[in-house]
Amino acid sequence: MGHLDPRYIELMDETCEMLRAVYQTENPLTFPVSATGMAGMECVVTNLMEPGDEAIVCVNGVFGTRMVDVMERCGVTVHRLETDWGKVFSEEDVADEIQRHPKAKVIGIVHAETSTGAHQPLEGISKIAHEEGIMLVVDAVTSLGGHPVKVDEWQIDAIYSGTQKCLSCPPGLSPVSFSPRAVEVIESRKTKPQSWYLDVTMLKDYYLGKSKRAYHHTAPVNMVYALHESLAIILEEGLEARFARHERQHRRLRAGLDELGIGYIPEHSLHTLNCVRIPDGADDAAVRASLLDTYNIEIGAGLGPFAGKAWRIGLMGHSATQANVDLLLAALVDCLE
Ligand SMILES: Cc1ncc(COP(=O)(O)O)c(C=O)c1O
16 A cells, blocks of 8 residues: 555544543644654654753653653753652642743653553643743653643643554654644744654654645555554543553552552553562562563563563553453463572
């Protein structure tokens, strides 16, 4: 199927429409960037920010740190608002930081910090940011499709995700969405975004062009087929039912781990990523290798300050089932013994 074939264009249009449903938004500029989640981050930052702009970026793990790096590469002066790994930011933290840096154009924050399992509440922070005329940029790589992500209700100005997490699709695309306000900001830029590939003013002629589509780059046709199918599966299940399933399986896992004396690190845990303390005396790498070799279950190692101290257990999309939770718990008992 050619990427300008009218039947493929129809498939792409349907894919963008389903992405709007999953992002709970009416934003016309909603489409899958042709690369993984990091490209979504770069796309949002590169288009919204110009050299000399200021931004506040909330850092409590690997991906907030990366957002700082991406912003700085765009010539942005970044004010890092930091808290400990595993913790989340309060509305007061953000309000105080805005008072310190009133010229900030955006606040960047990670909704689901995959490196720590922390689940960042967004609604209150968004309200504060908008009262101060600051745009909200959100990383939803590990939440979209597993936790509610209400782009319009929470007034998120730009957001990106990845296909391989709770959308249960192969890796390779990054769904993004820009609010009309963000589009206005992009259209009134003084400089061109330094990335040609990710410039949404050109990309929109392909993704949003009505009957006429301008060639920009060759769309990854087979990936879009995969995303189309995974979004159809999600909408068939229903968003609320899907979120409830993730929560149910998270609770089941938490109860089972509790019985084994294994506790969670973040106070405010994601349902989709369960970051737990490795029990005393357990050999981190040996247990993970044994889970993989014997049971075909892969769990993540701790990152940064959590290396050797934490395991990260994903319950994302298709994998968030009772059978998987029960198998993991039994397998963990066996491997720990
Ligand atoms: C929160 C978060 N942001 C960004 C990314 C980057 O996504 P990708 O690895 O698909 O480029 C990841 C990947 O795990 C992530 O978890």
